[in-house]
Amino acid sequence: MLLIRFFGGKGGVGKTTLAAAFALSRARSGLRTLVVSTDPAHSLGDVLDTALSDAPAEVLPGLWAAEISGERQARRRVAEVTEDARHAVPRDVLPAVERHLARAVDSPGTVESALLDRLTELVDQVGTEWDELVVDSAPTGHMVRLLTLPALLTPWIEGLARQRAKASDAERMVAGMIGDTADDEPDPLLQRLHARRERMEWMRTQLVTRALVHLVVVPERLPLAETVRAAESLTDAGLRLGAVLVNRVLPDDDPGLLGRRVDQQEEVLRRLTARFADHGVVAVPLLADALTGAGELGVLADLLAAADLA
Ligand SMILES: Nc1ncnc2c1ncn2[C@@H]1O[C@H](COP(=O)(O)OP(=O)(O)OP(=O)(O)O)[C@@H](O)[C@H]1O
Numbered sequence: 001m002l003l004i005r006f007f008g009g010k011g012g013v014g015k016t017t018l019a020a021a022f023a024l025s026r027a028r029s030g031l032r033t034l035v036v037s038t039d040p041a042h043s044l045g046d047v048l049d050t051a052l053s054d055a056p057a058e059v060l061p062g063l064w065a066a067e068i069s070g071e072r073q074a075r076r077r078v079a080e081v082t083e084d085a086r087h088a089v090p091r092d093v094l095p096a097v098e099r100h101l102a103r104a105v106d107s108p109g110t111v112e113s114a115l116l117d118r119l120t121e122l123v124d125q126v127g128t129e130w131d132e133l134v135v136d137s138a139p140t141g142h143m144v145r146l147l148t149l150p151a152l153l154t155p156w157i158e159g160l161a162r163q164r165a166k167a168s169d170a171e172r173m174v175a176g177m178i179g180d181t182a183d184d185e186p187d188p189l190l191q192r193l194h195a196r197r198e199r200m201e202w203m204r205t206q207l208v209t210r211a212l213v214h215l216v217v218v219p220e221r222l223p224l225a226e227t228v229r230a231a232e233s234l235t236d237a238g239l240r241l242g243a244v245l246v247n248r249v250l251p252d253d254d255p256g257l258l259g260r261r262v263d264q265q266e267e268v269l270r271r272l273t274a275r276f277a278d279h280g281v282v283a284v285p286l287l288a289d290a291l292t293g294a295g296e297l298g299v300l301a302d303l304l305a306a307a308d309l310a
C-alpha cells in the first residue's frame with residue numbers, strides 16, 4: 001500500500017501548491033491526510049493560509065498540516081547526545097567534546113539527518129493517526145539527499161558502532177586490570193547508535209515499499225533535463241516514481257487567461273515599484289526561447305545593459 005507521497009522538483013515549479021492541493025483532494029475523499037513541508041524556506045502555511053508549526057494541526061476537515069524543521073530537531077538531538085557524553089567520556093576531555101557537539105548543529109548533514117528523524121516519526125504514525133502522508137519537499141538535490149540518507153548513513157553508523165564497541169571493550173579491560181569491575185553498565189552511546197541504525201533501516205524499508213515520488217516540472221527545457229536526472233537518482237536509490245506533474249501548461253482554450261495574468265502582474269509590478277523605488281525595479285519580459293547559450297542569453301544581456309542596473 002502506497003501511503004506516503006513526496007512532491008519534488010526544481011525551485012518554484014509548484015511543489016508546495018500541488019502537494020497541498022493533492023492532500024486536500026485526499027482529505028475530501030474521506031482520508032485523514034497529513035501534509036508536511038520539509039523545505040527550510042516553508043511556504044506551506046502561506047498556501048494553506050494558516051500559521052503552521054512542527055506539530056500537525058487540523059487546518060481543514062480531515063486535513064492536517066505541519067512545517068518541520070531540521071534545525072530545531074538537530075538541537076534537540078545534540079542535547080541528548082551531549083547528555084550521554086557527560087556519562088561516557090572522561091571529565092578532562094568533556095569541554096572539547098561539548099564544543100564539538102555544539103558546532104555539529106550547524107553542519108548541514110546534522111540538520112538533514114535530524115529532519116529525516118522527524119519525518120521518520122511521522123511516517124511511523126501513518127496507518128494509525130493518518131491514512132496518508134503527503135510531503136512537500138525542498139528542491140530536487142535536497143530531496144534526493146534526504147531520501148537516500150538512510151542508505152548513506154547506515155554503513156557510517158555501523159563503522160561508528162564498531163569503533164565504539166572496541167573502545168568500550170578496551171575500557172572494560174583497563175578497568176578489570178586496575179580491579180574496578182563494578183562498571184559493567186551498557187554503553188549509552190553505543191545503544192543509541194544501534195537504535196539509530198535500526199530506525200534508519202526501518203525508514204529506508206518504508207520509503208522503498210510505501211512511498212511514491214511525484215516529480216513536478218514546468219514545460220521548459222532546463223527543468224526537463226533536471227527532472228530526468230532526478231528521476232535517475234531517485235530510482236537508483238530504490239524509490240518508486242509516481243506520475244510526473246507538468247505544471248503551468250499554457251491552456252489553448254482560455255482566451256481571457258492572458259488578460260487576467262497581465263492584470264495580476266501589473267498590480268504586483270506596481271507594488272514592487274513602490275516598495276523598491278530607491279533601488280529600481282526592472283521588468284524582464286517572458287521570452288519564447290530556451291535561454292541557454294550566448295546567442296539566446298544575449299537578448300537578455302542587451303536588455304540588462306540597456307536597463308543600466310543601479
Ligand atoms: N498551476 C498554476 N497556475 C498558476 N500559478 C501557479 C500554479 N502552480 C503554482 N503556481 C504559483 O507559482 C508559485 C510557486 O509555487 P510553489 O510555491 O508551489 O512552488 P514550489 O515548487 O513549492 O517552490 P519552492 O521551490 O520555492 O518551494 C506560487 O506563487 C504559486 O501560487
Ligand SMILES: [Mg+2]
Pocket residue numbers: 015016017039043136137
Ligand atoms: Mg515550496
